[in-house]
Amino acid sequence: MxxxxxxxxxxxxxxxxxxxxxxxxxxxxxxxxxxxxxxxxxxxxxxxxxxxxxxxxxxxxxxxxxxxxxxxxxxxxxxxxxxxxxxxxxxxxxxxxxxxxxxxxxxxxxxxxxxxxxxxxxxxxxxRRYDKGYMELKKLIESKSYGEVLMLHCAHRNPESGLHYTTPMSIIQTAVHEIDVLHWLLQDDYVSVESILPKKQTKMTHTNLHDPQILVLETKNGVVIQLEIFVNCQFGYDIKCEVVCENGELGLVDPHYTYVKHNFSNQTPISPDWQTRFKExxxxxxxxxxxxxxxxxxxxxSSWDGYVASVITTAGTESTNKGEKIKVMLQEKPSIY
Amino acid sequence: MxxxxxxxxxxxxxxxxxxxxxxxxxxxxxxxxxxxxxxxxxxxxxxxxxxxxxxxxxxxxxxxxxxxxxxxxxxxxxxxxxxxxxxxxxxxxxxxxxxxxxxxxxxxxxxxxxxxxxxxxxxxxxxRRYDKGYMELKKLIESKSYGEVLMLHCAHRNPESGLHYTTPMSIIQTAVHEIDVLHWLLQDDYVSVESILPKKQTKMTHTNLHDPQILVLETKNGVVIQLEIFVNCQFGYDIKCEVVCENGELGLVDPHYTYVKHNFSNQTPISPDWQTRFKExxxxxxxxxxxxxxxxxxxxxSSWDGYVASVITTAGTESTNKGEKIKVMLQEKPSIY
Amino acid sequence: MxxxxxxxxxxxxxxxxxxxxxxxxxxxxxxxxxxxxxxxxxxxxxxxxxxxxxxxxxxxxxxxxxxxxxxxxxxxxxxxxxxxxxxxxxxxxxxxxxxxxxxxxxxxxxxxxxxxxxxxxxxxxxxRRYDKGYMELKKLIESKSYGEVLMLHCAHRNPESGLHYTTPMSIIQTAVHEIDVLHWLLQDDYVSVESILPKKQTKMTHTNLHDPQILVLETKNGVVIQLEIFVNCQFGYDIKCEVVCENGELGLVDPHYTYVKHNFSNQTPISPDWQTRFKExxxxxxxxxxxxxxxxxxxxxSSWDGYVASVITTAGTESTNKGEKIKVMLQEKPSIY
Amino acid sequence: MxxxxxxxxxxxxxxxxxxxxxxxxxxxxxxxxxxxxxxxxxxxxxxxxxxxxxxxxxxxxxxxxxxxxxxxxxxxxxxxxxxxxxxxxxxxxxxxxxxxxxxxxxxxxxxxxxxxxxxxxxxxxxxRRYDKGYMELKKLIESKSYGEVLMLHCAHRNPESGLHYTTPMSIIQTAVHEIDVLHWLLQDDYVSVESILPKKQTKMTHTNLHDPQILVLETKNGVVIQLEIFVNCQFGYDIKCEVVCENGELGLVDPHYTYVKHNFSNQTPISPDWQTRFKExxxxxxxxxxxxxxxxxxxxxSSWDGYVASVITTAGTESTNKGEKIKVMLQEKPSIY
The missing domain is CATH 3.40.50.720 (NAD(P)-binding Rossmann-like Domain)
Incomplete structure (x- = not known):
């Protein structure tokens, strides 16, 4: 009690x-x-x-x-x-x-x-670390049943962002969630970040936003993470995390509780927003x-994780600006963390 | 607060x-x-x-x-x-x-x-009435987007039951959950119950249990419910509720949070037991x-729902014993319910 | 060659x-x-x-x-x-x-x-016997990896039928496909048929059709088959065959080749008609x-299978008319079959 | 005739x-x-x-x-x-x-x-151009219902490759299928290729193979394609093609015809090899x-497509060797193609 x-x-x-x-x-x-x-x-x-x-x-x-x-x-x-x-x-x-x-x-x-x-x-x-999906993924990875993690493909998609949203905000406010949860998931550190800008969404009228954006992150252990950030994807709040291991692929599922067969289509709902997706x-x-x-x-x-997130998102933004891969240098991690 | x-x-x-x-x-x-x-x-x-x-x-x-x-x-x-x-x-x-x-x-x-x-x-x-899935189903039904409900196919499957389990217990202890949740879901009353006994599971050594069992329930509105009860299905705690409407099928999904691709098979977990399935x-x-x-x-x-469940499960057991369809008579429902 | x-x-x-x-x-x-x-x-x-x-x-x-x-x-x-x-x-x-x-x-x-x-x-x-899905199901059953078959839940759903369609035609022309394929799938014979009429679809104006209809078939081995026939379900050509075995459930999937995420919904297509579903x-x-x-x-x-189908569909129609379960008697099967 | x-x-x-x-x-x-x-x-x-x-x-x-x-x-x-x-x-x-x-x-x-x-x-x-899935994807893209294509995530995974397989072969023999089918799918031309080498699979003993490998391809229209090639993924022949458009995601499904619920897991098969996956x-x-x-x-x-595939795979191999992005130059396309 x-x-x-x-x-x-x-x-x-x-x-x-x-x-x-x-x-x-x-x-x-x-x-x-x-x-x-x-x-x-x-x-x-x-x-x-x-x-x-x-x-x-x-x-x-x-x-x-x-x-x-x-x-x-x-x-x-x-x-x-x-x-x-x-x-x-x-x-x-x-x-x-x-x-x-x-x-x-x-x-x-x-x-x-x-x-x-x-x-x-x-x-x-x-x-995100408290989401059932990520917690299950961590257990599956740590079971070692699928060998070492080799690469990840992730996506962070919002149906729409405010018109004030900018290209750096896609990294600092949006990708930051993956940046935190993935180094926790892998128990690994980032060594480089590169930003790639694909063809631009034209459905929206943001003036300072290149949407979507791709970040390629590399870790100390050599894992490569391809992370798509798309804050105006229109179709739902859609989070992907696909972990390719030596003999298996593990991935997140957007949890849903019902299906509907209607109009020649078998349908399951996509979360409408982050509040719904990550309520629990x-x-x-x-x-x-x-x-x-x-x-x-x-x-x-912890504060340390806050610090790591800040270093990586800063490097990500630098990469968008310079158009090249940025190497990441972290301080030494204090023992209380 | x-x-x-x-x-x-x-x-x-x-x-x-x-x-x-x-x-x-x-x-x-x-x-x-x-x-x-x-x-x-x-x-x-x-x-x-x-x-x-x-x-x-x-x-x-x-x-x-x-x-x-x-x-x-x-x-x-x-x-x-x-x-x-x-x-x-x-x-x-x-x-x-x-x-x-x-x-x-x-x-x-x-x-x-x-x-x-x-x-x-x-x-x-x-x-069950508090399960996200059933609550969503109820909203979908009440939206009337799919027309009237015509029939349901449901299954209540446990991986294993204790050896003390008996044929009537399959109805009184197990099917009772569907019996309650379905009349709430449909806002309808049962008028008859029939028990059908298919080929018997031989993997278990229960002496007084015919497993699985099928109940066919009919409601005042003419809806027919086919309910499979299988308390030693071995493979998981698997709950189905498929609602066939005039222009759509609605159904429950066993919520899951991850998938695994392994060994030439794409896999999602089935709940191991009712504690896990209905924890929330x-x-x-x-x-x-x-x-x-x-x-x-x-x-x-309410007490009324407890009474209804008791009348129906009793009739179900009577049907198993007599091998015929049993008509159901309920008292008049008091106004406080 | x-x-x-x-x-x-x-x-x-x-x-x-x-x-x-x-x-x-x-x-x-x-x-x-x-x-x-x-x-x-x-x-x-x-x-x-x-x-x-x-x-x-x-x-x-x-x-x-x-x-x-x-x-x-x-x-x-x-x-x-x-x-x-x-x-x-x-x-x-x-x-x-x-x-x-x-x-x-x-x-x-x-x-x-x-x-x-x-x-x-x-x-x-x-x-149907030439459909990849049914052929795979047969192999899975015959592998005995899942124990004996105990019961089946099947559905035969057409988006729409002509206005000339009648209640007996739902059995003789529509259910006949399941009636043939299921005794082949199970390598078993039918012993009884019962027709159950759920609430009636009101979206259509057929005068001589009670749609949907349920057939309950029992086999020599005690397998119980619940077969839903719904020839005006509006939402697609949707065929289900779920085989409940002693320690597993096996089922048909409507094969599809793509998915679409759109409008807050994850969608896969349902076959539009039998020509498409069973083309191969x-x-x-x-x-x-x-x-x-x-x-x-x-x-x-064979002719024998044509004879069996005829006997069972006739019995099914008799059951609809009499409102009771009909026992089925077949001739002895000649050795050439 | x-x-x-x-x-x-x-x-x-x-x-x-x-x-x-x-x-x-x-x-x-x-x-x-x-x-x-x-x-x-x-x-x-x-x-x-x-x-x-x-x-x-x-x-x-x-x-x-x-x-x-x-x-x-x-x-x-x-x-x-x-x-x-x-x-x-x-x-x-x-x-x-x-x-x-x-x-x-x-x-x-x-x-x-x-x-x-x-x-x-x-x-x-x-x-691949004759696969139902890719053909459906092409129609979906060309319907313009989902806006312009912005980026793709693809994977080409084989369960195992011969021990003679080398890093260039992963591009020239394996990735070549995506390289051909994707420019046809998008009706677009490649302008650059970059090879990224993630952590290496250690389950196999190939001496001249870095597996998996990632290719990042860019097209004239600005579409970015992330293509994973993993020729010893162990778990199946697994082909992904996820097309992110302005307001929807479209993707390939490995077609399957049955599911199995067994051992607390809901399973659908993954193709065992390319012969099975692309038989039709x-x-x-x-x-x-x-x-x-x-x-x-x-x-x-056509020959022209054979030429394009050759130019791109050559550039991909050059990128693996040099560790940098390679720009692609094609001849002018003759009018007969």
């Missing part, structure tokens, strides 16, 4: 913040949101009142409050690093939505601060984070 | 009771098991101590305790009806694992007692029951 | 006759249509002229012509038996489209005549028949 | 030659093998005797014989170009198994000689070639 209840403070209550508050308060056992902070003070103060919880005068106040055990950061990307560092200064647990920071240097600074704390306090919001993964992510914090044992994506 | 916590007392702490306690204490928001009773007093008292909860001297004590808001009955089938009636006498909410009672008369008595309370207090543990349905069932109790609005399977 | 060319005469040149002529002349190695006869003399004589082949004055003339090695009968059902008997009188090979005759007595007479010839000369046009089976059927005739070794569906 | 019979002479009667002779003599309407030549004179003369056909003293004799209407070349690769040129010198139709020649210069010479004839006489044995494509290829020759209208893969 979970007796103690983790008191969570949330910084940034936009779309995703609101969804996470609902999740914590209605689904996650052993946790409760007790306070919030948001720059839209008027509006969100009212929300806090409605929920009967505290509205703090600043993120700093929330972080240092004795009534708050752990921090959830869902504010805008530019503010993440600063809040995480402040939480670390208080030695408080902090869950930070991706990205950990907007550049690798800031990520490295967080890693350094956490290493000084001597133990993991930070988790980054890469929820989000639930699992938060439940395990709460359990981890209560037991002082974090096992989810 | 769920503020109030429902205090649950559990009667009967065997395999399924223990699983439900874990579920409530580790997953279900807004509820907590506060006390238990079991006939194995020594052993289960110790368990209660370990969990730091109350062990009651009897089911009656537990039911009437002021510290218990709602009752969960997972004791042996023969005791269900009595405990449910006692809970109703206290006007307490009660969740009773199927069957509601071991005969239709006892079910009818419970219905009568609940009607006297003037509102629904009882929920029966038919969890159980979680949803309990969460919605807890929400329903806290909001005084039960919407899950 | 096939050196000799079988000279075929065709009686009845309607839709199916014309298709078979094309098939023989453009695809089947070792055979050639050399003459035709049809009651529409004017019209079909012209066709014969265009093809540079003989138009015979009567079916009898064609059958007894020295220029004709083998007969193909695709005239109307009522004329089949008479032509087959005349071919047998000449001891000529004859391929007769199903049904062999319009009643079981006439079929029995043909069997008797053929037995007098001392060897097989007749083949009946049940092409027809080709194989005729090639093997021609080979069989040239080698004097017929292995396809 | 096909009246005239094409008399075919075959040069080179090894494994594939023998298979094609069987195919022509037992399946292909309107054609017959009348003579052969092979360097193993003793052995193959006997075969000719058994078949009751002519054994020619040389390929040249066969080509210039008045009894031979068309030539089929299935001799070793090095001899192809010379025989094709000799057939062209006689203005005879010639079907040449791939490759058309062992280098691009020889292919270009054949193109030149054919252009001098003023019409197409040569067909090259790229049978070979039949269609030869039937349409024979029809084309008889009607003096060849539409299959």
């Amino acid at each position: 979970i007796n103690k209840e983790l008191r969570i403070g949330v910084i940034g209550v936009g779309a995703i913040g609101t969804e996470h508050i609902k999740r914590i308060n209605h689904k996650i056992k052993g946790a409760r949101v007790v306070g919030i902070y948001d720059v839209l003070e008027e509006e969100k103060k009212q929300l806090a009142d409605e929920m009967g919880i505290m509205f703090y005068g600043s993120g700093e106040d929330l972080i240092s409050s004795d009534d708050v055990d752990a921090i959830l950061i869902t504010s805008i990307d530019e503010t993440h690093a600063d809040y995480v560092l402040k939480a670390l200064a208080q030695e408080k647990y902090v869950f930070c939505e991706k990205p950990l920071a907007i550049d690798s240097q800031s990520c490295a600074k967080i890693v350094e601060a956490e290493v000084k704390c001597g133990r993991r306090l930070v988790q980054v919001g890469f929820m 993964a989000y639930d699992t992510e938060f439940q395990l984070w709460v359990n981890g914090v209560l037991n002082h044992k974090l096992e989810g994506p | 769920i503020n109030k916590e429902l205090r649950i007392g559990v009667i009967g702490v065997g395999a399924i009771g223990t699983e439900h306690i874990k579920r409530i204490n580790h997953k279900i928001k807004g509820a907590r098991v506060v006390g238990i009773y079991d006939v194995l007093e020594e052993e289960k008292k110790q368990l209660a101590d370990e969990m730091g909860i109350m062990f009651y001297g009897s089911g009656e004590d537990l039911i009437s305790s002021d510290d218990v808001d709602a009752i969960l009955i997972t004791s042996i089938d023969e005791t269900h009806a009595d405990y449910v009636l006692k809970a109703l006498a206290q006007e307490k909410y009660v969740f009773c694992e199927k069957p509601l009672a071991i005969d239709s008369q006892s079910c009818a008595k419970i219905v009568e007692a609940e009607v006297k309370c003037g509102r629904r207090l009882v929920q029966v543990g038919f969890m 349905a159980y979680d949803t069932e309990f969460q919605l029951w807890v929400n329903g109790v806290l909001n005084h609005k039960l919407e899950g399977p | 096939i050196n000799k060319e079988l000279r075929i005469g065709v009686i009845g040149v309607g839709a199916i006759g014309t298709e078979h002529i094309k098939r023989i002349n453009h695809k089947i190695k070792g055979a050639r249509v050399v003459g035709i006869y049809d009651v529409l003399e004017e019209e079909k004589k012209q066709l014969a002229d265009e093809m540079g082949i003989m138009f015979y004055g009567s079916g009898e003339d064609l059958i007894s012509s020295d220029d004709v090695d083998a007969i193909l009968i695709t005239s109307i059902d009522e004329t089949h038996a008479d032509y087959v008997l005349k071919a047998l009188a000449q001891e000529k090979y004859v391929f007769c489209e199903k049904p062999l005759a319009i009643d079981s007595q006439s079929c029995a007479k043909i069997v008797e005549a053929e037995v007098k010839c001392g060897r097989r000369l007749v083949q009946v046009g049940f092409m 089976a027809y080709d194989t059927e005729f090639q093997l028949w021609v080979n069989g005739v040239l080698n004097h070794k017929l292995e396809g569906p | 096909i009246n005239k019979e094409l008399r075919i002479g075959v040069i080179g009667v090894g494994a594939i030659g023998t298979e094609h002779i069987k195919r022509i003599n037992h399946k292909i309407k309107g054609a017959r093998v009348v003579g052969i030549y092979d360097v193993l004179e003793e052995e193959k003369k006997q075969l000719a005797d058994e078949m009751g056909i002519m054994f020619y003293g040389s390929g040249e004799d066969l080509i210039s014989s008045d009894d031979v209407d068309a030539i089929l070349i299935t001799s070793i690769d090095e001899t192809h170009a010379d025989y094709v040129l000799k057939a062209l010198a006689q203005e005879k139709y010639v079907f040449c198994e791939k490759p058309l020649a062992i280098d691009s210069q020889s292919c270009a010479k054949i193109v030149e000689a054919e252009v001098k004839c003023g019409r197409r006489l040569v067909q090259v044995g790229f049978m 494509a070979y039949d269609t290829e030869f039937q349409l070639w024979v029809n084309g020759v008889l009607n003096h209208k060849l539409e299959g893969p």
